[in-house]
Amino acid sequence: MRVLGIETTCDETSAAIVEREEGSGRVLSNVVLSQVKKHAAYGGVVPEIASRAHVDALDRIIQQALSEAGLTLDEMDGIAAAAGPGLIGGVIVGLTTAKALAFATGKPFLAVNHLEGHALTARLTDNVAFPYLLLLVSGGHSQLLAVKGVGQYQRLGTTIDDAIGEAFDKVAKLLGLDYPGGPEVERVALKGDPTRFSFPRPMVGRPQPDFSLAGLKTAVRIEAERIAPLTDKDVADLCASFQKAVIDMVLDRVRVAVQIFTSQHGTPKALVVAGGVAANQAMRRQLLHLADSLRVPLIAPPMDLCGDNGAMIAWAGAERLALGQHDGLGFAPRARWPLDMDAALPGARA
Template structure:
């Protein structure tokens, strides 16, 4: 079974080809340099660049996979959530290919794709507890069986990645700010600046607007008082608070729901401190399996959509039998 998957929900256009559960190609066209001068993703620019770039992404994905286009059995694409213009470009490319080849077309969910991106190189042992952390989403999802997605906790306002980027911008760091904060934090004193942990209650839900506002207010106050900001210490303090906000809720979910697998997915899962914390939690609660995806599968990519598509096809096939 050969699957061609497309991911275009934001500022990356990616095409992946999977054959018999193996990823043969996963080509990603990134637009970070194009958007960095604006301090964030410009939706209209993102969709326009997708139109300019999809053809070479498709050609490279086919060439690297060494699969003939005519041998593709299924076409899939990200249908939601994401930037409308970017999603439409991916949909049009997928529809055109499916019509030309006369093959089935399948719509996939971006968040579900991120979760199954962790299932590419290692396999889930259910139940699975997943922490989804990205620029637009912060969730805890429970899967008691394949494709059984249950959102048990979500952000009530800003996503954690969005919070990182906004604080980084005020600190004068270039977009995307999250990775730069992570690097600077490694050299800083996490106890130098005091920042609040928001929504520390009995739920699994998150809030990052309070941390964002407190961080921006503290930066402004220090600047007004002409006090020098130690950027490494500030990044370390901010990151420690942001990650502790995530871990308080996730630890509670692990303790109460007792999953066999824990995983962290999404763009922010590339953060070194978060990755280390997951191994600590696995040891603390004797979790059978911890999956921290390869960096290639953390950011938006089509391989995760191919893996999700494969799981849906497999489930549909079992139901028919």
């Protein structure tokens, strides 16, 4: 089974082809075009610029993905696109293109939840069995989910304000670092002292594994203003101390989530970390130590599959198609689309 996947929910234009055979997956192509340079001057993603860039690039990216896989559209078994959550303009571009291709070729169309793409990537790369615990950490999402099967997700915890990746970007901007901020904070933190500043660890010790980053972000701002003007050493120490506080919070939240998961579903088959922040090497190392102590394997996608990409969308589409599922061409784009609709509380992040 071969599926074309399209991803345009934020500032990456991506198309990929994956092959699924007897539950195992293989990436035949995965073309990702970053828009970082287009948004760098603004210090963040500008939705209108992003959507226009998707329009300009998507046809070419799809053709490149097909060419690299050595396949044609007629050889696809399905056409998948991320239908949300995300920046609605970009979502519309990818979704409309996928619908047009599905209509023209007569292939099944699959509207994929972007979060489900992240949730199932470990099955593409490592053939992880259900059920497993997912730590989803990106610029827009911070969640802990029990992944019980394709389409079966239980949200155990979420952020009550900023997402982790968003907080990294905002701290980077506050400290005058380049965009995108997350990798810059990680790079500069390598030169810093993580013990110099005593930042709060929000939510640590709470019985529900939720996250909160707003107070920590404010604490960094207050400390930076107190010692201004900042030297390079000050910036490095602030980054290291901030990153250490985030990681400590994440480790505590994961411990709580594992306890809840185990009480409800038994020991998870794995702890899976996915999303753009999963590329943070300091966080990966600490999660590996935690997973070892809990005697649960840690599965983290390769770096090129941590961020937004078409392969994860194609794979989620293939998983659903294997179960006989597909969607109508009237499927509407969604700016918000929680994986666990029962847990979508007012004010909570999708």
